[in-house]
Amino acid sequence: MFFFLTNLALDITLGGGFWVLKNTTYGVYNLYLYLMYNNQKLIKYDVDKIDESDMRKLYTDQQLKIEELNNNIKKLTKIVENKNSE
DSSP: OHHHHHHHHHHHHHHHHHHHHHHHHHHHHHHHHHHHTTTTTTOOOOGGGOOHHHHHHHHHHHHHHHHHHHHHHHHHHHHHHHHHHO
């Protein structure tokens, strides 16, 4: 019984300590980035500032890239099938 209580106390203590250490480290790291790079690394991408034309261009570029990758997959599949049939 004493073993389980000790194990429980250590688990809670070490888990809480790890959480505090992890969050403190994350906070110090972000503070360092904020102070050194003038908030450039902390700015999140704002979706509201994107024009509709920019979104359409991004969409078409992505669709073209997907189509190109699909064609490459088809070519590679044919090459593998030809190698396997020999």
